[in-house]
Amino acid sequence: ELKVEQNPLFLSMQEGKNYTIYCNYSTTSDRLYWYRQDPGKSLESLFVLLSNGAVKQEGRLMASLDTKARLSTLHITAAVHDLSATYFCAVNNAGNMLTFGGGTRLMVKP
């Protein structure tokens, strides 16, 4: 059974600081997805990582995938208040299903 773990579950940080969210998963998969969710809203796709070593960047966010270590990271550079949200990683497994991590609630303080 595929398990996906994120840490930390909650992150409070100052504007301008850098931080990394980690996503570990338990079985082999070469597809990993990052989503953002604002309170009361749906999930917004951030990154689709399809191969080992994949790295994608959008603004202050950068995601990477190491399939051998079964680890993905979401790095935040010089955080701003607008990045406050909950971030989920999700892994594709057999049958094209997604299994989600528990989410990381990010709060960026001025």
Next chain:
Amino acid sequence: DAGITQSPRHKVTETGTPVTLRCHQTENHRYMYWYRQDPGHGLRLIHYSYGVKDTDKGEVSDGYSVSRSKTEDFLLTLESATSSQTSVYFCAISAIRADYGYTFGSGTRLTVV
């Protein structure tokens, strides 16, 4: 973009009544999914469909049934609603292999009283 829509957006129902949630897509994607989101549990898969009339159970399928009679629509039915089914329900769609990811609907907030 309105490639996927869910209805209703909000619903309050009484314990023991049947409830049906609808997911409609205009992307002609093969795969459709129903997830529920609860505090402390993230998103958990209820049922999914890999084609018309082809469905299978997910992690938390007890008390739920689904139907897909055409590509565009995927219905989730709570056969006899219970308070433990109070949740936010999300529908998602994906193409084969999901190279472009999964697209989620806006969600249905269901309260069972």
